[in-house]
Amino acid sequence: MAGGPDFDITTERSGAILIVIPRGEIDLATVDRIRAAVDREWQEGEDIVLDLRAVGFMDTSGLRYVLELNDRASRGALELRIVRGPRAVQRVFEVSGLEPRLPFVDDPAQRLE
Amino acid sequence: MTQEERRALAYGLVMTAGFVALDLALGNAAISGSYALGAVVAGVVGGFRPAALVGVIVLVLAVASGAWNAVFGDSGYWARLFVAAAGTLLALGAGRLHDQVAAQLRRQQLLAAVADLPEPGATLEGTVASVVDLLVPRYARFAAIDAGLAGEQVRLAARGTQPVDPATATETRLRARGRDIGALTTTVGRDGIGDPEFLRVLSGRIALALDNAGLSQQLVTVEQRLQAILENLGEAVTVQDRTGRLVFANHAAAELLGAESVEELLATPPAELVERFVSVTPDGRPLDPQALPGRAVLEGRSVEPLTLRTINKLTGEERWRITKSTPVRSPSGDVLLAVNVIEDITETKRAELAQRLLADAGAALASAVDFEQTLQHVADLAVPAVADWCAIYTPSGTLLERVALADGAAPPAIAEDALPLLDVLRGGKPELLSARDWLESALVAPMTTAERVVGVLALATTTSGRRLSDADVDLALELGRRCATAIENARLYNQLEHVATTLQHSLLPPRLPDVPGWSFGSLYMPAGEETDVGGDFYDVFQTAAGWTAVMGDVVGRGPAAASLTAMGRYTLRTAGALVGAPTLGLARLNENLRERGDLALCTVALVQLKEGGHEANLVCAGHPLPLLVRGGSAHQVGRIGPLLGAFEHGHWPPAQLELLPGDVIVLYTDGVIDARGADGRFGEERLQEAVAPAESARDAVDRIRRALAEFAGGEQDDDTAVLAMQKL
Secondary structure: OOOOOOOEEEEEEEOOEEEEEEEEEEOOOOHHHHHHHHHHHOOOOOEEEEEOOOEEEEOHHHHHHHHHHHHHHHHOOOOEEEEOOOHHHHHHHHHOOOHHHOOEEOOOOOOOO | OOHHHHHHHHHHHHHHHHHHHHHHHHOOHHHHHHHHHHHHHHHHHHOHHHHHHHHHHHHHHHHHHHHHHOOOOOHHHHHHHHHHHHHHHHHHHHHHHHHHHHHHHHHHHHHHHHHOOOOOOOOHHHHHHHHHHHHOOOOEEEEEEEEOOOOOOEEEEEEEOOOOOHHHOEEEEEEEOOEEEEEEEEEEOOOOOOOHHHHHHHHHHHHHHHHHHHHHHHHHHHHHHHHHHHHHOOOEEEEEOOOOOEEEEOHHHHHHOOOOOHHHHHHOOHHHHHHOEEEEOOOOOEOOHHHOHHHHHHOOOOOOOEEEEEEEOOOOOEEEEEEEEEEEEOOOOOEEEEEEEEEEOHHHHHHHHHHHHHHHHHHHHHOOOOHHHHHHHHHHHHHHHOOOEEEEEEEEOOEEEEEEEEOOOOOOOOOHHHOOHHHHHHHOOOEEEOOEOOEOEEEEEEEEOOOOEEEEEEEEEOOOOOOOOHHHHHHHHHHHHHHHHHHHHHHHHHHHHHHHHHHHHHHOOOOOOOOOOEEEEEEEEOOOOOOOOOOEEEEEEEEOOEEEEEEEEEOOOHHHHHHHHHHHHHHHHHHHHHHOOHHHHHHHHHHHHHHHOOOOOEEEEEEEEOOOOOEEEEEEEEOOOOEEEEOOEEEEOOOOOOOEOOOOOOOOOOEEEEOOOOOEEEEEOHHHHOOEEOOEEOHHHHHHHHHOOOOOHHHHHHHHHHHHHHHOOOOOOOOEEEEEEEEO
């Protein structure tokens, strides 16, 4: 059983912001699909929003990808926002000690300071 | 005057002259009455005109004979003159009769000559020319033949002098088989054919001749075309008469049926033709001659096309052919001929067999568990589809070891020593062997991967009489490549499994050390294949500040993760041993991971045990918090610190934990709480529940193992590791 049976990913665009919305479980088996979608859609100079509200589970490989996105955004001086997911997902960020260090928001429209 | 008439005139004159000479010599006046015999002879021999000429001379001589006989005016003279005149009249009658018979004869000759037309193979034009040549100049001054209906005629041929006045010419319609096909125009010549009755008969004959000439020409054309088509047809075509004998065959048939030429094929009895081949049906049964479509059709049976695999007994060449047979029936429905179309489907059939063999072999090889068993399966597939015998060899030391053998129903004696097995293994080139006394043919092909020859595949034919060809070499090479890939994969798999097992063992302590005042229990369940190295590690080691237990988890799997795992374990161990401060070890590991630059991440939970004391220091770096089991309940202890490798700088504050005897500290990786079951993920709560009643380190591990087995059952995505320790 590799990955959730029901995983899909959609992307939206709002101005110069790419919104990535994965649904289902993010693990070793599905994280590459998020990576592929972002690589395909993310255009030069666009800010990016990762909306985790529809994610039911995430393991450390998902965590690693979020860090990867964070690195890419800060290297390109772009803004990354991560919309907080359910408790189970946020717990992974908490345990890893990353919660205070990542740009979480509650609403995709919410700007960071 | 014709030659015949001149001759008759000469005969008459000579005879008359003879009588006159007798008359003069004998002085017998009575002879003059006989002068007319000359005219009679001329009439009988030459017809009316010589008879009339001789008759006039006879009468003149008879009159004149009175002078030299000095009998002018006497009664005898008049009587003799009368006899001569009567004889002359008789001669004229004979002459006319002769002329009529001759004319009749000529008409008969003309009709006979026309009836002989057309000459075999003559064209319509040729036949028309022959007809006018017959008529002119002998029977008509002018003759012309027009084709088509009146009014729309085309002149096909004309001969002689065209009459100035068209009214003097006679036009006769030419009709054949109730059809008006043209007209014959003639002007009557000396030997005239002016009789309308005769002209009608003649024109009928001419019309028939012309019709036949046209028809036969048409037939010739059709036959020539048919012949040309059949000759050029790729398919072999034969025609059998009612006795089964071949009456027609094209070149393709001669070639396919193993004959030197069409003539040789036609001269060979059918039974002998069948004998030239070993013929079997696609399912391998020998051919029943009764099933041959041509025979069935001649016997009035309807029959399906027959597919045969034939082996030429002389050359050993294998061909596949499909024979369809169609009857040619008489108007009454009797079968006169059987037309056989024999299609050579060798290429298609071979390709089909090769594809099937390769597909079956591919499927067998892909599902391989035990590759020797699989190779045996491949050998079984090759017999009898390709050969009568098949063996597969792989190197064993300096020798070749036979790992698979298929020798069909009747094992032929194959002298394997005589096959160039080692040469092919070393050279990597296939070898095709021609007939020896113990085999028909053999083929040894290397089994190659991109890099090397991993074995040898041998095929041989014996009892089937079939001779292996270049097409089989290609097939054997392809089969060899697939076998080689399977062998190589099996070898690599074994190697990888060995490496993985070795590596995995190096990442975990062979056994946990004895630590005074503490007991340990551990569990390690790698996920996935045996060849995959996991990212979880744990260790228990001594430092200057006491014993340290470590549980770590590298994000990711496989060789890259394994190298990080090793780095994590040994960095912590070394740093701990050198400085005795676990947090410095974490900082060091964090730096090492950051230096790699590829976002290598690792989580660690670390417990520093104070020997003899009643406390422990807990440090967590992004790792699930340890559980403390005390008095039948379990709860998380420690403080969360950032995982290693994510940020340049970090701070990992230790948490101090007061311990009571019997307390159990449980370290675990996320593989435990992330374990997937029917109800979702195992989770922290189930873990705490499962471990709460634990009475020892060993018991804690066992409870987690059982709970996981019950919850998740099957194979997991992630490694699972548990390290429990109890203060005694």
